[in-house]
Amino acid sequence: MHMNVKDGDLVLEIGSGNNPNPRSDVLCDRYLRDNRERAGGFSIVIDRPFVVCDGYRLPFADKAFDYVICSHVFEHMDDPIAFAREVTRVAKAGSIEVPSAISERVFGRGFHHWYGELDKGILAFTRKREGEQFSGFFHRMIARSIWFRRFFEDHENVFYLRTEWNDRSPMSIIRKSVQPAWTVALDRRIDRLLAKAKPEFLADLQFYFQWMARRLEKKIKKEIRRFLWGQGAAFPFEKLRCIVCHERVYRGGDVLKCTYCGKEYKMDGVIPILL
Numbered sequence: 001m002h003m004n005v006k007d008g009d010l011v012l013e014i015g016s017g018n019n020p021n022p023r024s025d026v027l028c029d030r031y032l033r034d035n036r037e038r039a040g041g042f043s044i045v046i047d048r049p050f051v052v053c054d055g056y057r058l059p060f061a062d063k064a065f066d067y068v069i070c071s072h073v074f075e076h077m078d079d080p081i082a083f084a085r086e087v088t089r090v091a092k093a094g095s096i097e098v099p100s101a102i103s104e105r106v107f108g109r110g111f112h113h114w115y116g117e118l119d120k121g122i123l124a125f126t127r128k129r130e131g132e133q134f135s136g137f138f139h140r141m142i143a144r145s146i147w148f149r150r151f152f153e154d155h156e157n158v159f160y161l162r163t164e165w166n167d168r169s170p171m172s173i174i175r176k177s178v179q180p181a182w183t184v185a186l187d188r189r190i191d192r193l194l195a196k197a198k199p200e201f202l203a204d205l206q207f208y209f210q211w212m213a214r215r216l217e218k219k220i221k222k223e224i225r226r227f228l229w230g231q232g233a234a235f236p237f238e239k240l241r242c243i244v245c246h247e248r249v250y251r252g253g254d255v256l257k258c259t260y261c262g263k264e265y266k267m268d269g270v271i272p273i274l275l
Ligand SMILES: [Zn+2]
Pocket: 242, 243, 244, 245, 246, 247, 258, 259, 260, 261, 262, 263
């Protein structure tokens, strides 16, 4: 995903889950051990400063970050508009990635609430009515056939919507209501798209080697980061704010305490839990 992040920018990632962006400085997620809403049920990755918090009540001061990454989170939120308000409160700019409506029909998850569309910079969400469609089948196709994975990556911009916001072009999110003809037209587009998915020996072979090289590089970088974090980097506690009154919290033994309203927050090892 292209991001307008400058070298010295402080970057927050919300809902980093099992696949944090390499550029993120601080990670947060709602769930530490519950993987039910993570693709493939993968465990969370904690390899840099990490906070457990709720997307609707982020424990940070207004504009505390230069940039916020929010990848595949909005579709999990019951109220994306309220979530958007909170995301834009804590950062000056950011990027959003969500599955497209097409992706949601093909690869949809029962725990995603929305069909996303992006039109002229406006992200529109339509509440999903149906549960999963054929997602189990298509997830197995991706996992087991290299030609289907190549097809997916060749059309990634159809499956994933990406948009960036800042003070010049603010985040714009709306809710749409369902029209019956809309899903019919959507499924026709999916039909035409899936017709392009077919094996091609040479292209698949070439893709396979590139894909394996990318995976290896990613794995090595991940292990290096995990090792360095394991050496005991300091958590930037000064960044944290009470979710009730937005004042500073201080560490006293195994808890964090807000000096203004007195609310106490637990820690799970080195991980602050600001819920
Ligand atoms: Zn407080």
